[in-house]
Amino acid sequence: MTPFERRTRRVQSRLDDDDLLALSPGRSLYYLSGVDADPSDRLTLLLVPGEGDPTFVVPALEADGIRAATWVADVRPWRDGTGPDRVLDPLFESLSPSRVFLADRMWATVSLDLRERLPGARFDLASEVLTPLRRRKDDRELDALRAAAEAADATMRDVRALGADAVGRTEADLASFVAERLESHGGTGVAFETIVAAGANGADPHHASGDRVIGAGDPVVLDFGTRVDGYVSDQTRTVVFDGDPPAAFADVHSVVREAGVAAVEAVEPGAVTGAVDRAARSVIESAGYGERFVHRTGHGVGLDVHEAPDVVAGGEVTLEPGMVFSVEPGIYLPDRFGVRIEDLVVVTEDGCERLNRTNRGWRC
Numbered sequence: 001m002t003p004f005e006r007r008t009r010r011v012q013s014r015l016d017d018d019d020l021l022a023l024s025p026g027r028s029l030y031y032l033s034g035v036d037a038d039p040s041d042r043l044t045l046l047l048v049p050g051e052g053d054p055t056f057v058v059p060a061l062e063a064d065g066i067r068a069a070t071w072v073a074d075v076r077p078w079r080d081g082t083g084p085d086r087v088l089d090p091l092f093e094s095l096s097p098s099r100v101f102l103a104d105r106m107w108a109t110v111s112l113d114l115r116e117r118l119p120g121a122r123f124d125l126a127s128e129v130l131t132p133l134r135r136r137k138d139d140r141e142l143d144a145l146r147a148a149a150e151a152a153d154a155t156m157r158d159v160r161a162l163g164a165d166a167v168g169r170t171e172a173d174l175a176s177f178v179a180e181r182l183e184s185h186g187g188t189g190v191a192f193e194t195i196v197a198a199g200a201n202g203a204d205p206h207h208a209s210g211d212r213v214i215g216a217g218d219p220v221v222l223d224f225g226t227r228v229d230g231y232v233s234d235q236t237r238t239v240v241f242d243g244d245p246p247a248a249f250a251d252v253h254s255v256v257r258e259a260g261v262a263a264v265e266a267v268e269p270g271a272v273t274g275a276v277d278r279a280a281r282s283v284i285e286s287a288g289y290g291e292r293f294v295h296r297t298g299h300g301v302g303l304d305v306h307e308a309p310d311v312v313a314g315g316e317v318t319l320e321p322g323m324v325f326s327v328e329p330g331i332y333l334p335d336r337f338g339v340r341i342e343d344l345v346v347v348t349e350d351g352c353e354r355l356n357r358t359n360r361g362w363r364c
Contacts, residue, residue: 187226
């Protein structure tokens with residue numbers, strides 16, 4: 001049994017016999033089938049009943065490729081000239097589901113069409129059955145996440161090695177350098193748009209790398225990741241490539257680093273996500289910067305850059321072995337600078353494992 005089939009059977013164990021899981025192209029479809037497809041105007045659906053084998057409904061021109069990529073044996077193609085009705089109508093008549101779980105990010109056109117075809121069914125979100133499974137990674141997933149983290153670590157070492165040579169480059173140019181190094185270290189593309197935020201731009205947590213030139217003494221926030229076998233890395237470091245940083249920067253950096261250590265130390269099976277957030281936030285609040293920590297402490301990471309569980313104030317998700325999430329406290333001082341330090345961690349049987357191991361200091 002492939003890992004994809006094993007996951008599908010686990011999902012089915014959470015469904016009633018007359019339930020149906022309907023997934024359009026996206027990360028959850030890949031999670032169960034092994035098919036990495038993009039949404040398009042041509043309908044692609046993976047239908048997983050509560051009992052029995054799943055069915056793929058696919059455009060005829062993609063049928064051979066999907067058959068080669070998936071363990072699912074029942075692949076039913078439809079042609080442009082006739083549309084998917086000839087496939088869907090008899091299929092839904094035989095399945096006759098009373099409840100349908102739709103992919104959370106399914107296009108509205110597909111969702112509305114399914115609602116019209118199944119007027120007697122109750123509709124819910126697929127995350128209701130998938131999230132409890134996806135947030136605990138199996139060994140294959142953890143291996144991919146470790147490899148992606150290693151690619152990010154190696155890239156950060158390359159960035160630090162630039163030293164004073166980074167001064168005079170633009171944020172966008174350094175972001176391009178990061179992307180090239182991620183590929184060279186075994187990654188596939190960037191997992192999200194790389195953030196290089198120099199000087200005052202670092203006070204914007206989601207700054208878009210632009211044409212600002214990196215100067216001597218500038219604190220630079222670098223947030224980036226890549227994919228390995230579909231799984232992502234996500235790492236942040238805040239560094240100064242050359243010269244002396246602004247007043248208070250070293251102290252702020254030390255507070256953020258201490259907050260990250262406190263949060264990681266709070267990670268263990270049985271702890272709740274809110275306790276991890278509180279461990280980081282209390283350090284920053286005690287230092288007088290509580291209002292400048294403007295986001296959650298972390299988020300789950302896997303096939304998606306942001307997935308369950310959220311490590312947020314008041315979070316009540318109980319940590320279990322195999323959960324992977326970021327720990328990324330930050331302090332942002334408008335018109336001055338920002339500091340964020342981020343590592344990914346995996347919950348183990350007796351604590352946690354950091355997936356990122358590079359230098360967390362600010363001097364290059």
